[in-house]
Amino acid sequence: MKKYWSRENSWLVILGFTLCSFAFSERINSWGVAAMMVFFLVDKNLLQKIIQPIPVGRILPMVGFFLLYLLFYFLSDGDNLAFQSMFSKFTFFVLPILFAYESHFTKTNQKKILAAFSLALSVSFLYTLIYSYTHFYQGIPNASPYHFLNRMTLSAGIMHPGYYSNFFMLAILWHYFSASRYRYFFIAFFTIVLLLMISRIVLLFYILFAFYIMVKYIFKTKKPFLTAVLFAALACLAGIGFYQIGTVKNRVDETIGGLKNQTSEVNLSAATASRSVAYREEIKMVKAKPILGYGLGNANDALQIQLKKSGFHALAKDMHTHNQYFNTWFHTGIFGFFWLCFLLLFLAVYFYNKNNQLAFWFTILVVMNLLTDDMLEIQAGIVFFALIWSLNLFVAQENKDKIILP
Numbered sequence: 001m002k003k004y005w006s007r008e009n010s011w012l013v014i015l016g017f018t019l020c021s022f023a024f025s026e027r028i029n030s031w032g033v034a035a036m037m038v039f040f041l042v043d044k045n046l047l048q049k050i051i052q053p054i055p056v057g058r059i060l061p062m063v064g065f066f067l068l069y070l071l072f073y074f075l076s077d078g079d080n081l082a083f084q085s086m087f088s089k090f091t092f093f094v095l096p097i098l099f100a101y102e103s104h105f106t107k108t109n110q111k112k113i114l115a116a117f118s119l120a121l122s123v124s125f126l127y128t129l130i131y132s133y134t135h136f137y138q139g140i141p142n143a144s145p146y147h148f149l150n151r152m153t154l155s156a157g158i159m160h161p162g163y164y165s166n167f168f169m170l171a172i173l174w175h176y177f178s179a180s181r182y183r184y185f186f187i188a189f190f191t192i193v194l195l196l197m198i199s200r201i202v203l204l205f206y207i208l209f210a211f212y213i214m215v216k217y218i219f220k221t222k223k224p225f226l227t228a229v230l231f232a233a234l235a236c237l238a239g240i241g242f243y244q245i246g247t248v249k250n251r252v253d254e255t256i257g258g259l260k261n262q263t264s265e266v267n268l269s270a271a272t273a274s275r276s277v278a279y280r281e282e283i284k285m286v287k288a289k290p291i292l293g294y295g296l297g298n299a300n301d302a303l304q305i306q307l308k309k310s311g312f313h314a315l316a317k318d319m320h321t322h323n324q325y326f327n328t329w330f331h332t333g334i335f336g337f338f339w340l341c342f343l344l345l346f347l348a349v350y351f352y353n354k355n356n357q358l359a360f361w362f363t364i365l366v367v368m369n370l371l372t373d374d375m376l377e378i379q380a381g382i383v384f385f386a387l388i389w390s391l392n393l394f395v396a397q398e399n400k401d402k403i404i405l406p
Contacts, residue, residue, distance in 0.1 A: 008105075008109070010039065011039065011105065012105075012113065014035045014036055014039055015032075015105070015109075015113055016112070016116050017032050017035070018032025018033065018035070018036070018383070018387060019032075019113055019114075019387060020116055020117055020120040022167055023120035023124040023158075023167060024124050024127075025158070025159070026159040026163060026378070026379075026380035027380070029379070029380060029383045030379055032383075033091055033094065033095070033383060036094075036095075036098050040098050040101065040102070049101055054097075054100040054101060055394075058096070058100070058393050058394065059096045059100055061343045061346045061347070062093070062095075062343060062386065062389070062390075063092065064343075065089060065336075065340065065343055066089040066092040066093040067093070068332055068336055069085065069089045069296065069336070070086055072086070072296045072332045073085075076295050076297065081296075081297030081298070081301075082295070082296040082297030083297075084297065085296050085297045085299075085377065086296060088378070088379055088382055089376070089382065091379075091386045092382065092386050095386045095387060096389075096390050096393065098390075099391070099393065099394035102394075105394065105395060106395065110391055110392075110395055111178060117167075117170075117171065117174075118171045118174065121167055121171050122186075124158060125193055127157060128154050128155060128156075128157050129154070131156065131157030132148055132149070132150075132153045132156065132157070135153070136148065136153040136156070149196055151198050154196055155197060161197040161198070162197075162199045162202075162373060163380060164197060164199075165193075165194055165197045165199035166199075166202060166365065166369060166384070167384070168190045168193050168194055168197070168202075169190075169194065169202050169206065170362055171190055172186075172190050172191065172194075172206075173358050173361050173362060175190075176213075177358045177361075178358070191206075194206065200372070201368050201369055201371065201372045202365070202369075204368065205364070205368050205369075208364075209361060214235075266314065266315055274319060274322075275322050277307070277312055277315060278303065278307070278315070278319055278321065278322055279326070281303065281306045281307055281310055281312075282321060282323065282326040282330075284306065285302065285326075289333075290334060291333050291334055293330045293331055293332060293333040293336070294331070295331070296332065297331070298330065299320075299321055299326075299331050299374075300319070300321060302330055303320065303321055303330070304316045304317070307319060320374060320377075322372060322373055322374060323371060323372065323373070323374060324340070324370035324374045324375060324376050324377070325337060325340065325341075325370060325371070327377060340370075344363060344366065344370075347389060348360060348367070350393070351392065356392055358392070359388070359389070359392035359393075362389075366385055
């Protein structure tokens with residue numbers, strides 16, 4: 001009789017813990033990566049495993065990104081910021097290799113983990129509601145629903161709403177493409193969550209994804225023109241309706257106002273204005289040092305010096321790049337910038353060719369996310385992106401008697 005608690009099940013539990021931890025904290029996921037490494041190293045068949053051939057072509061893009069940062073670390077002064085920037089990319093080295101060797105991870109297991117992740121997100125959002133009610137609404141004189149459902153107070157018990165939104169968007173993609181049993185309920189529920197969190201880049205991605213679905217459906221109908229007109233009308237009505245929601249309206253007005261307000265007094269509280277100023281200054285910085293950048297670990301310091309030089313003294317105190325492409329260029333020059341673009345292009349093309357729509361659209365989400373945040377400078381962002389990519393890059397194909405890598 002086959003032993004139920006197998007090595008495969010142990011690997012599944014560790015992966016499930018790591019992925020589900022994102023629903024509750026942006027810190028403890030590192031424990032999951034450490035557990036994966038220990039699990040791999042204590043395998044009694046480790047020597048036999050590591051001599052087996054693995055798909056180097058699929059490993060190289062992510063591993064190479066880390067190795068490039070490692071090279072620039074040796075070329076830097078070796079201070080704490082440089083080490084932190086380099087070491088945070090170590091996950092890009094570890095996870096692809098671990099998943100390539102742990103080839104028993106199947107599509108069935110992937111479905112189980114993402115289903116558990118979806119449930120974990122549901123529980124975590126209920127927790128945020130309770131936390132927001134008890135900390136920012138209950139007992140406050142004349143409190144309004146805005147205090148309870150404000151994006152910052154609502155996500156205060158978990159993490160920044162921008163990071164949090166990425167997880168819900170992934171869950172929506174998974175429910176849609178997997179045709180899960182209760183997918184319409186979860187898609188509707190998570191859509192409401194995204195409307196409350198109001199992450200602009202995630203909502204823009206959602207609009208792009210919805211447009212793709214509509215176009216795909218239109219070309220399948222017998223009356224495409226009439227269907228297109230109907231969809232356009234529904235989209236306009238939905239847009240007008242969503243704009244009437246207080247949190248959405250405030251966010252849109254804040255964005256429009258921020259684009260107009262870029263005076264020298266702008267500070268971090270004005271998210272749109274501060275980022276617009278930062279991007280403009282970052283373009284100047286790239287032009288000044290296009291080849292080698294400003295050295296590993298110096299991206300934010302260099303930006304703050306530039307902002308002060310341009311007269312944005314309030315913004316210069318704590319501003320960071322808010323754009324991974326600029327951040328990577330400042331750290332590793334044009335070499336890192338092109339490698340990052342190569343990595344994203346490779347993943348998008350690979351998943352597209354494999355007809356893995358979940359991973360393809362997730363990669364597009366990452367491409368857009370990196371335009372407004374330097375998510376690869378925080379451990380939570382790196383682990384989350386690398387984990388989802390690895391889950392899909394090295395998932396095994398199930399064959400009655402054996403499992404093979406694609």
